[in-house]
Amino acid sequence: MQNTPSTQNIALVTGASSGIGQATAERLAQAGYKVYGTSRRAAPAGRRGFEMLPLDVTSDDSVDALVQDLLRREGRIDLLVNNAGFGVAPAGAEESSLDQARAVFETNFFGLVRMTRAVLPQMRRQQAGRIINIGSALGFLPMPYMALYAATKHAVAGYSESLDHELRTLGIRVVVVEPAYINTPFEANLLPPDAPLEVYREARTGVEKRMKEVLVGADGPEVVAAVVLQAARAARPQLRYAPGLAGRMRWLRRFAPAGVLDAGIRRDLRLQA
Secondary structure (H helix, E strand, O other): OOOOOOOOOEEEEOOOOOHHHHHHHHHHHHOOOEEEEEEOOOOOOOOOOOEEEEOOOOOHHHHHHHHHHHHHHHOOOOEEEEOOOOOEOOOOHHHOOHHHHHHHHHHHHHHHHHHHHHHHHHHHHHOOEEEEEEOOHHHOOOOOOOHHHHHHHHHHHHHHHHHHHHHHHHOEEEEEEOOOOEOOHHHHOOEOOOOOOHHHHHHHHHHHHHHHHHHHOOEOOHHHHHHHHHHHHOOOOOOEEOOOHHHHHHHHHHHOOHHHHHHHHHHHOOOOO
16 A cells, blocks of 8 residues: 655665765755665665665666655655766777676666656656756766766766656656766776777776876765755756866866867876877
C-alpha cells in the first residue's frame, strides 16, 4: 500500500557516497528536503543527514526497484539529481576499447536516461518535479585526452535541453549543472585506459600531471552543491548552470576567437602547438 504523500519535498541523489553527490545530498537535507542518496557499492560508515540506498544505474531492475520502493515510502518524488558517473584517466581516444567506451556511456548517459524514465511517470502524475543533471564543463568545452568523458557530457547537455522543452508544459523542469575542475575523490578514481599506446604516453602523462596541479587549488564539491540547491529552488531555472571556474570557461567558449581559445587550451596543458 502506498503511503500518504510526504509534506516534505522528496529528493533522490544518485552517486551520493562521496564528492559532489554527497555534498549535494547534505546541502539539500540542510535546506529542508527529505533526501535519499544512492551508491552502487556499500557506502562508507559515517553520520549523514540523509538515508543511503543501494542502486546500480546500469540495471533496469535495480532502478525500477529503487523508485518503486521510494514511492511506497513517500508517495512522491519532487527532485532527482542525476550525479552517478565515472571517467577514464587522461588518455588518447584511441587508447580506450569500444567496451570501455560503452561502459562510460552506460553509466554517465544511459544511467541518467534510465533514472529519468523511471521517475517521470510519477512527476507527470504530480504535475510537478525537477530533474538536475550533473554534467561538466567538458560538455561545452572539450579538452584533449578526455574525449570519451567529454562525449558523454555533451550527450547529457543535449538530452537535458531537449527534455526540458518537452516537459515544461507538464510542470516539470530539467537543468544541467556543468562544473569544471572540482577537488573530489572522483578525480582520484579515474579508470586507466584499457588499450594504452606508446605513441600517446608522453602527452597523456603530461596532461594527467597538469590536471593534478590544477586540482590542488580547485573548488570543493560544496560549490556545486550550492548551485544545485539554487537550481532546485528557482521558480524559473536556467537551462544550464556553470559554477565557479566553469563560468569563466563558458564565457571564453562564447566570446574568445576559436584560434585563441584553441591555442590557450594547448598551452595550458603543455601540448605542442
